[in-house]
Amino acid sequence: MTATKQRNVFEKISKDSVYSKLIEIFGGNYVTKKDVDLYPYSQDMTENEPHMPDFVVIPENKEQLVELVKFCNEYSIPIVPYTTGNNVGGLTIPDYGGIVVDFGKRMNKILHVDDNMMYALLEPGVTFGQLKKHLDENFPSLRYSFPNAPPYSGVVGNALLSGMTNLAAKIGSMADSINGLEVITADGIVARIGSCFYGEDKAKDDSWWCKYPMPDLMGLFINFQGMTGLITKCAVQLWPKEPIEKPQLVVFFGLTDLGPFLREVGRADIVNDVAAFSVEVAKMEVGIPEPVRYPGEPYYTAVMPMTAKTENQMNAKLEILND
Ligand SMILES: Cc1cc2nc3c(=O)[nH]c(=O)nc-3n(C[C@H](O)[C@H](O)[C@H](O)COP(=O)(O)OP(=O)(O)OC[C@H]3O[C@@H](n4cnc5c(N)ncnc54)[C@H](O)[C@@H]3O)c2cc1C
Incomplete structure (x- = not known):
């Protein structure tokens, strides 16, 4: 743990007083300080260093949040907003502790x-x-x-x-x-x-x-x-929503071919997107649970979601892609 992460967030007010205030704002059922509840919010699926929050609150409306923000501002207590924690960047890990605000449970309409x-x-x-x-x-x-x-x-x-x-x-x-x-x-x-x-x-x-x-x-x-x-x-x-959908996949043995392909297809104005994946990841996307690549298989794939208003329009787009 680094020195900065040891910052005491309760310098200006006791942790017990913060807990009481949070219960006043959100109600007892929507505030927790139990380790077993806090633990899932201390980490995500990345290698970023975990850190426990001090509290998690589950808001229902903006009035509660206005009160929370004013209170935390007065006492310099960190707030980390959280929705589902799937950002793959460690962005909702509360590095300094404080309060995680979980929007995913009740503000989800x-x-x-x-x-x-x-x-x-x-x-x-x-x-x-x-x-x-x-x-x-x-x-x-x-x-x-x-x-x-x-x-x-x-x-x-x-x-x-x-x-x-x-x-x-x-x-x-x-x-x-x-x-x-x-x-x-x-x-x-x-x-x-x-x-x-x-x-x-x-x-x-x-x-x-x-x-x-x-x-x-x-x-x-x-x-x-x-x-x-x-x-x-x-x-x-x-x-x-266009009625015709025909996603396309092209495989590559080397990056030297893949790069120019992505650039040219991206500029052709025929695909909704173009993204490159390793063949292992592409296989997982179609349901193979483990990342595998067998000897002799290509290394990379380019995946292109394509849609069109009519079959004729789709065929014209595919003709350009094949060229
Ligand atoms: C396997 C996998 C594949 C992915 N592929 C893609 C992809 O192809 N393209 C892509 O773009 N993304 C991809 N992602 C990332 C993912 O789509 C987004 O990061 C995710 O949708 C963010 O939503 P979240 O609910 O996880 O947000 P969280 O992770 O909970 O929060 C995201 C950020 O927003 C902040 N935040 C949350 N709620 C609020 C709020 N109410 N007010 C202010 N700030 C808030 C958080 O503090 C955090 O910084 C992938 C993720 C995974 C796990």
Whole structure:
């Protein structure tokens, strides 16, 4: 453990007093300081050094979070926002202890899907699987964009980290698909960014269609890994779902062939995305549990999600790809 990680976060207030305050804000059932509960939040699947939080809280609404932020600001207690902890970067490990705020358990509702303006208004805990199921069942002509992450990982966390997904060659990073944010800043102010800024104290669900017309302050919260504010609502752009889907896979024996292929295909404007994997990882993606490569097999694969409006359009795209 490094010296900085030994910082005492309870210099200004006792740990017992913090616990009492957290129970006052969130209720006894939604605050824990038991090691057995804290342990899963102390690590992720990466090699980053684990560290235990002092408390985990499970919020239900922004009012609780405003109170929490003001309290923690006054006593300099670290807060680490957490959705499902699948960021593969150690980003939710509480390096200095303090309070992990788990958004995944109760702030996980799809608040609104706007069929007309094609966006979904989400609480931070909504997962990719949850959003896909909701769209497939209720809005079959709309789609979101999905990473190679497990379906139980978070949509908002991914967008805040500017994730790259299976539409990335067309639409860029997922941060570019954020239409609006509701965020609690470090001093406890609730700010709304994007077209949702209209309205006195509550943005209407149908007002989250784009990140303008005001100056774009989105960058103050994207890729900051939760350090500049707690997001309580996020609107993400949806896309028309094309009926024909034919994902393609090409194998390679060397990087010298793979690099130019990725560049040329990316520029051809025919694929939704193009990503390279080792053959071991590609096999795991289709259900082989262990990473294996047999002698003589190629080393790399390029995977290309492709969709089209008609068979003719798909055939034209495949013809360009084969060329
Ligand atoms: C096997 C695997 C494959 C993956 N493949 C891809 C891929 O192909 N493309 C890709 O882009 N990603 C990929 N990922 C990463 C994953 O998609 C995203 O990192 C994940 O969706 C983030 O969501 P989360 O719920 O895990 O967020 P968390 O890990 O819980 O949080 C992510 C970050 O956001 C912060 N945060 C969380 N909630 C809030 C909030 N309410 N307010 C402010 N900050 C907050 C956290 O502090 C943290 O810094 C993969 C992950 C795995 C495990």
